[in-house]
Amino acid sequence: MQVVTTNTQPFDDQKPGTSGLRKKVSVFTQKHYLNNFVQSIFNAVNGIESLVLGGDGRYFNATAIQVIVRMAAANGVNKLIIGRNGLLSTPAVSALIRHHQTDGGIILSASHNPAGENGDFGIKFNTPNGAPAPQHITDAIYRHSLKMNQYRTIQCTDIDLSRLGTFSVADMMITIIDPVDHYAGLMASLFDFDAISAMFATGFRMRFDAMHAITGPYAKAIFENRLGAPSGTVINGLPLPDFGGGHPDPNLIHAKSLVAELFSDHGPAFGAASDGDGDRNLILGKHCFVTPSDSLAVIAAMHEHVPVFSGGIKGVARSMPTSQAVDVVAQARAMEYFETPTGWKFFCNLMDAGRVQLCGEESFGTGGDHVREKDGLWAVLCWLNILAKTRQPVQTLLQNHWRAFGRHYYSRHDYENIDAQIADSMMQSMLEALRGCVGQAIADDVIRQADEFTYVDPIDASRAEHQGLRLILDNARIIFRLSGTGTSGATLRVYLERFHRHDIAMETQQALSELIQFADTFAQIKHKSGRQVPDVIT
Numbered sequence: 001m002q003v004v005t006t007n008t009q010p011f012d013d014q015k016p017g018t019s020g021l022r023k024k025v026s027v028f029t030q031k032h033y034l035n036n037f038v039q040s041i042f043n044a045v046n047g048i049e050s051l052v053l054g055g056d057g058r059y060f061n062a063t064a065i066q067v068i069v070r071m072a073a074a075n076g077v078n079k080l081i082i083g084r085n086g087l088l089s090t091p092a093v094s095a096l097i098r099h100h101q102t103d104g105g106i107i108l109s110a111s112h113n114p115a116g117e118n119g120d121f122g123i124k125f126n127t128p129n130g131a132p133a134p135q136h137i138t139d140a141i142y143r144h145s146l147k148m149n150q151y152r153t154i155q156c157t158d159i160d161l162s163r164l165g166t167f168s169v170a171d172m173m174i175t176i177i178d179p180v181d182h183y184a185g186l187m188a189s190l191f192d193f194d195a196i197s198a199m200f201a202t203g204f205r206m207r208f209d210a211m212h213a214i215t216g217p218y219a220k221a222i223f224e225n226r227l228g229a230p231s232g233t234v235i236n237g238l239p240l241p242d243f244g245g246g247h248p249d250p251n252l253i254h255a256k257s258l259v260a261e262l263f264s265d266h267g268p269a270f271g272a273a274s275d276g277d278g279d280r281n282l283i284l285g286k287h288c289f290v291t292p293s294d295s296l297a298v299i300a301a302m303h304e305h306v307p308v309f310s311g312g313i314k315g316v317a318r319s320m321p322t323s324q325a326v327d328v329v330a331q332a333r334a335m336e337y338f339e340t341p342t343g344w345k346f347f348c349n350l351m352d353a354g355r356v357q358l359c360g361e362e363s364f365g366t367g368g369d370h371v372r373e374k375d376g377l378w379a380v381l382c383w384l385n386i387l388a389k390t391r392q393p394v395q396t397l398l399q400n401h402w403r404a405f406g407r408h409y410y411s412r413h414d415y416e417n418i419d420a421q422i423a424d425s426m427m428q429s430m431l432e433a434l435r436g437c438v439g440q441a442i443a444d445d446v447i448r449q450a451d452e453f454t455y456v457d458p459i460d461a462s463r464a465e466h467q468g469l470r471l472i473l474d475n476a477r478i479i480f481r482l483s484g485t486g487t488s489g490a491t492l493r494v495y496l497e498r499f500h501r502h503d504i505a506m507e508t509q510q511a512l513s514e515l516i517q518f519a520d521t522f523a524q525i526k527h528k529s530g531r532q533v534p535d536v537i538t
């Protein structure tokens with residue numbers, strides 16, 4: 001085998017964010033850019049001999065796979081498992097790493113960010129437990145990237161990614177697998193497929209929007225082929241390199257037509273969608289949207305209906321900005337509950353330690369301990385399983401939940417592409433003004449605590465600082481943080497939450513209006529960013 005050592009120069013912008021390294025395609029396609037980052041992974045993580053490799057199929061996916069194949073062979077990998085055509089959803093990669101006990105995996109995705117030549121690309125390393133690399137590893141990768149001066153590769157022609165089977169390149173054995181098979185089998189082992197099939201057989205209808213991203217083939221295999229949902233249940237099911245020009249972020253804005261269908265009188269009983277890489281989920285009922293925070297709480301409350309949780313739920317975790325709805329369930333059911341920073345990696349130590357079996361983020365992320373990523377289709381199957389067992393409409397389940405546990409009105413307002421310096425200075429001014437907030441009233445509530453969130457991992461005591469600013473009232477919270485996944489400018493996220501013991505049946509933005517007003521004044525959003533309204537409200 002001819003290993004070629006190529007001289008290069010470091011880039012200074014390869015610091016992984018909330019979920020790996022995300023950049024514009026034009027950045028990733030610069031000469032040596034991808035090579036440098038991949039070499040940084042091999043340098044930072046010693047002894048990678050086996051890997052799972054795949055991505056969400058976006059533009060540059062297949063090219064990047066060929067680059068990584070050559071570099072893996074040159075860096076001592078002897079076993080490489082790749083999804084056919086380079087495709088694998090994020091949760092499927094996590095499942096495969098665990099199943100084949102590899103030394104990790106590389107996921108090519110920028111998740112919900114738009115794709116195509118002018119879109120975004122991303123790369124992420126997952127560890128042998130299937131989890132996104134923890135902070136100390138991403139820090140090490142970044143440090144290596146800053147002093148990168150050569151990378152190792154081999155010279156060989158492109159491999160054929162379209163044919164299933166095993167072959168070798170240099171000293172490395174490559175197996176091309178069907179991207180869906182193992183994952184679909186795993187799902188069948190976790191849920192009551194007979195009960196769900198029986199529900200479809202009675203005429204129950206759902207619509208799943210794959211948004212021309214990775215979940216199309218998975219959703220067709222599971223919902224239509226295995227569970228007997230009519231063909232056409234899955235829409236936009238063909239993964240396209242530019243996701244059909246859309247924005248595969250499953251929320252009320254970007255899944256507009258699905259939402260419209262569910263809110264029409266003749267729509268199906270259940271609607272769902274996932275994102276670019278298959279780890280997010282949107283849950284809709286007839287005339288009804290389930291916020292991700294509520295979805296987490298409902299699954300926790302109704303987990304007895306789902307075989308996944310036949311061992312019970314010992315603990316649950318949510319990211320800090322996620323509403324406290326699940327905490328209320330945990331208190332009532334004597335579960336441990338945890339609050340972690342934004343980003344799935346923070347849940348994984350708790351899962352490994354057996355402390356939590358269900359986790360969620362307000363950003364349409366829900367998952368269990370079957371893998372170490374959030375899992376869009378898994379969350380949809382949780383809901384289908386609950387629906388199959390209760391045979392009640394989503395809206396009824398949600399209203400019953402609010403009756404039992406109270407209702408957390410919740411919304412996130414995003415101000416996108418703000419000048420990065422302005423955004424930083426907004427955060428800084430707020431930080432300085434935090435202390436003065438305590439004691440101030442908002443409507444009939446009072447700010448009791450105002451601070452910057454620092455997390456100390458209960459398992460390994462690692463610390464994560466600067467994880468968002470919080471204003472905590474008796475029955476409400478306002479949270480500010482800057483996104484760590486964007487690729488141009490800064491995105492300010494404002495998270496708003498207000499608890500009512502009894503549902504006041506008010507429209508969400510109206511129920512939150514005083515908090516929204518206070519947030520705008522406190523952050524001086526209009527004044528400093530020049531924005532009159534948020535770009536995205538979910």
Ligand code: VG1
Pocket residue numbers: 018019110111112275279280319342343344361362363365482483484485486493
């Ligand atoms: C966003 C979400 C966060 C999520 C992350 C990755 O991060 O808020 O909850 O874990 O995306 O999601 P940020 O830093 O932009 O707020 V995805 O579907 O990449 O894998």
Ligand code: CO
Pocket residue numbers: 111112275276277278279280
């Ligand atoms: Co995603």
